[in-house]
Amino acid sequence: MKIEILRNNPHLILAGIVIGAIILFLIFRPEPKFTIIEKKIGDIVYSKDFLLKVIAVKDLLGNVTQIDLAVRNITNKPIRFLVTDRADKSDDLHYKKYYFVIERNNKIYSTCCSHHLVEPGDESGRFDYDFEVYFDGHIFSSDSCSLIVSEDPEGREVVSKIKLTTNKR
Numbered sequence: 001m002k003i004e005i006l007r008n009n010p011h012l013i014l015a016g017i018v019i020g021a022i023i024l025f026l027i028f029r030p031e032p033k034f035t036i037i038e039k040k041i042g043d044i045v046y047s048k049d050f051l052l053k054v055i056a057v058k059d060l061l062g063n064v065t066q067i068d069l070a071v072r073n074i075t076n077k078p079i080r081f082l083v084t085d086r087a088d089k090s091d092d093l094h095y096k097k098y099y100f101v102i103e104r105n106n107k108i109y110s111t112c113c114s115h116h117l118v119e120p121g122d123e124s125g126r127f128d129y130d131f132e133v134y135f136d137g138h139i140f141s142s143d144s145c146s147l148i149v150s151e152d153p154e155g156r157e158v159v160s161k162i163k164l165t166t167n168k169r
Contacts, residue, residue, distance in 0.1 A: 038146065038161045045149065045160040049075050049096055050118070054147060054162050055130070057139065065135040067100075067111075067147055067164065072121045072128045079118045083133055084153045085110040100133050101155035102164075104145045108155045111135055111147075139164055 039045055045052040055068040073079050080095045095117070102109040111133040118129045139145045145164045151157035 036158050036161050038163055040163050041165065043162070045162065047149075047159050049073070049079055050098075052149065052160065054164070057164050059138050060134075063137060065137060065139050065164075067133050067135065068130070069133065070128060070130045071116075071118050073118045074121060076120050078120065081116045081118060081131075082153070083111040083113055083115060085112040097151070098159060099150045099153045099155070101148045101150055101153070102135050102145065103148050103155065103161070104137075104139075106144070108148075109135065109137070 039054075041054045041057060043053070051072040051074060053070045055070055058066045058068070060066050071081065075096070078095055080097045082097055082099045084099055084101050100111040102111060113132070113134050116129065116131045121128060133147075147162045147164055148155045148158055149160045149162075151159060
């Protein structure tokens with residue numbers, strides 16, 4: 001009797017297939033891949049924890065590139081911004097940490113010098129923080145070079161990507 005109902009009503013079979021397909025899709029759907037919007041020097045990077053701006057990129061003597069940054073912490077907890085050439089030896093593990101890496105011609109390179117702790121900001125801007133990170137090598141206009149702000153030291157969990165060009169043309 002039940003089989004006859006299904007044979008006589010192809011709409012029920014079609015509805016069952018569609019509902020089953022929707023349920024399978026909801027269970028086994030692929031994770032969405034978010035595209036990272038590439039910023040330029042002078043653009044503001046907006047994230048859930050901070051605002052960041054690359055002010056300038058300068059060639060220094062000794063085959064070094066200096067990247068000048070300004071940051072505003074928009075959370076109520078301090079944030080650590082870390083360079084990737086040395087380990088973070090801070091004892092306080094409750095800080096949210098972000099890493100700076102350089103992507104040059106699709107390869108990842110370390111940034112160097114000191115880590116930076118950015119306290120929560122306020123409306124006056126008096127807690128805004130500016131600092132520099134350094135890269136061993138000069139950036140040429142022919143390079144495909146970006147500063148990556150990442151949640152891991154290898155640059156895989158990208159928060160933002162800023163295309164770099166030096167102030168020299």
